[in-house]
Amino acid sequence: QTVVTQEPSLTVSPGGTVTLTCASSTGAVTSGYYPNWFQQKPGQAPRALIYSTSNKHSWTPARFSGSLLGGKAALTLSGVQPEDEAEYYCLLYYGGAQLVFGGGTKLTVL
Amino acid sequence: QVQLQESGPGLVKPSQTLSLTCTVSGGSISSGGYYWSWIRQHPGKGLEWIGYIYYSGSTYYNPSLKSRVTISVDTSKNQFSLKLSSVTAADTAVYYCARALVTADEWFDYWGQGTLVTVSS
Numbered sequence: 001q002t003v004v005t006q007e008p009s010l011t012v013s014p015g016g017t018v019t020l021t022c023a024s025s026t027g028a029v030t031s032g033y034y035p036n037w038f039q040q041k042p043g044q045a046p047r048a049l050i051y052s053t054s055n056k057h058s059w060t061p062a063r064f065s066g067s068l069l070g071g072k073a074a075l076t077l078s079g080v081q082p083e084d085e086a087e088y089y090c091l092l093y094y095g096g097a098q099l100v101f102g103g104g105t106k107l108t109v110l
Numbered sequence: 111q112v113q114l115q116e117s118g119p120g121l122v123k124p125s126q127t128l129s130l131t132c133t134v135s136g137g138s139i140s141s142g143g144y145y146w147s148w149i150r151q152h153p154g155k156g157l158e159w160i161g162y163i164y165y166s167g168s169t170y171y172n173p174s175l176k177s178r179v180t181i182s183v184d185t186s187k188n189q190f191s192l193k194l195s196s197v198t199a200a201d202t203a204v205y206y207c208a209r210a211l212v213t214a215d216e217w218f219d220y221w222g223q224g225t226l227v228t229v230s231s
Contacts, residue, residue: 089157091217099217
């Protein structure tokens with residue numbers, strides 16, 4: 001069974017920069033996995049942030065960016081705001097209509 | 111702007127079938143170009159993809175749930191539905207419907223608000 005791994009939790013100071021990563025048990029994450037990133041705040045549905053590694057939706061704040069880093073997908077927040085405190089999930093596409101979410105990273109802004 | 115809304119019973123008895131419907135507004139399912147999807151989230155846990163359907167009726171399911179899942183579409187009502195059979199307490203979760211582009215690069219751009227389904231006698 002394919003497992004997608006994220007950091008369980010990270011803490012960042014307001015105005016700081018933090019990078020969340022997303023690893024696959026099958027090996028290096030490439031653009032062919034079309035990494036997507038979602039933000040979820042308590043009691044809310046997830047909100048799409050990044051698709052296909054680094055593309056932003058029209059509503060995605062400029063401080064969010066996606067990339068590939070060291071064989072993983074990465075989500076970087078630059079100039080973190082208090083409202084960025086949330087759970088972040090990555091999603092990888094394995095082809096054959098197989099989609100796997102990562103376990104999520106709880107980001108604390110402190 | 112597309113909106114999705116889940117509906118269905120909030121309480122299902124063990125061994126019965128969970129049935130949910132997602133109503134789409136602001137866009138037509140039959141126009142093509144999108145997969146219509148179900149995702150769930152166990153209480154306090156992460157997200158789990160259940161499956162999705164194309165307007166033509168083609169379906170794709172998570173292998174771990176495939177034997178119990180049926181997703182169908184009713185283009186006349188602009189709705190798609192989820193049926194999960196033989197439920198147990200482990201199926202208690204918030205169930206979301208969402209939309210995804212068929213190009214496979216842009217997943218779940220729009221989501222419903224989610225509906226909590228509890229499996230209990």
